[in-house]
Amino acid sequence: xxxxxxxxxxxKALDTLASKPVEKVSMWVTLIPLLIGAALTLIIQLLIEIxxxxxxxxxxxxxxxxxAKAKTYLIAQTLKDLAMYKVHKQYYIRSFQITKDPIEKxxxxxxxxxxxxxxxxxxxxxxxxxxxxxxIITEYIIVTKNKKNxxxxxxxxxxxxxxxxxxxxxxHTSEELIAExxxxxxxxxxxxxxxxxxxxxxxxLMS
Numbered sequence: 001x002x003x004x005x006x007x008x009x010x011x012k013a014l015d016t017l018a019s020k021p022v023e024k025v026s027m028w029v030t031l032i033p034l035l036i037g038a039a040l041t042l043i044i045q046l047l048i049e050i051x052x053x054x055x056x057x058x059x060x061x062x063x064x065x066x067x068a069k070a071k072t073y074l075i076a077q078t079l080k081d082l083a084m085y086k087v088h089k090q091y092y093i094r095s096f097q098i099t100k101d102p103i104e105k106x107x108x109x110x111x112x113x114x115x116x117x118x119x120x121x122x123x124x125x126x127x128x129x130x131x132x133x134x135x136i137i138t139e140y141i142i143v144t145k146n147k148k149n150x151x152x153x154x155x156x157x158x159x160x161x162x163x164x165x166x167x168x169x170x171x172h173t174s175e176e177l178i179a180e181x182x183x184x185x186x187x188x189x190x191x192x193x194x195x196x197x198x199x200x201x202x203x204x205l206m207s
Contacts, residue, residue: 057143057144060143061140061143061144064136064139064140064143064206065140065203065206065207067136068133068136068137068140068202068203068206069203071129071132071133071136072133072196072199072200072203074129075126075129075130075133075196075199076196076199078122078125078126078129079126079189079192079195079196080189080192081118081122082119082122082123082126082162082192083165083185083188083189083192084185085115085116085118085119085122086119086164086165086188087165087166087181087184087185087188088111088115088181089112089115089116089119089165090165090166090167090168090184091112091168091177091181091184092108092109092111092112092115093108093112093167093168094167094168094169094171094177095108095112095174095177096108096109096112098171098172098173098174098177099174130157133199134154137150137202137206140206148205149205150202150205153198153199153201153202156195156198157195157198157199160195160198162195163188163191163192165184165188166180166184166187168180168184
């Protein structure tokens with residue numbers, strides 16, 4: 001009696017399929033798309049970081065420009081104060097010399113001393129402001145990686161000789177002295193403008 005649990009399937013197509021060798025797929029076919037995808041991801045991330053860094057650097061640059069401008073303003077105001085104290089000191093020295101009244105003479109002596117003290121205090125304040133200004137500019141140079149032509153203005157500031165006030169030698173009366181006071185103060189402020197030009201030139205290079 002035949003075994004019904006076994007069924008023999010005969011097919012030429014199946015025989016052909018069974019005898020055909022299985023083709024091996026190269027690993028590069030799989031790896032190359034993955035590598036390309038990974039490379040594109042890295043490039044995109046790099047571009048994003050470059051963009052963020054550029055935006056951050058530009059933001060920092062603008063902040064430093066603003067700080068330098070504010071510090072230039074403070075330096076200008078301090079120079080005005082310095083000019084005033086220098087002129088007033090010489091004014092009271094001359095007033096002491098030409099005044100006959102003992103009370104006015106004593107008052108002029110005290111005031112010339114006070115103006116001298118205020119002058120020294122203002123000079124120290126000016127030095128501090130200039131030092132802070134150079135710190136800002138140095139940071140700007142580091143951030144922007146560009147020195148441009150700053151050095152020539154640095155040299156002018158470093159080697160600047162502060163002008164002195166007139167001693168009012170041409171004044172022989174209190175009336176002449178009073179009339180000359182404002183003239184000498186404006187004259188000294190004009191001389192300081194040459195010094196301020198260096199700061200303004202630096203500001204133009206930064207903008």
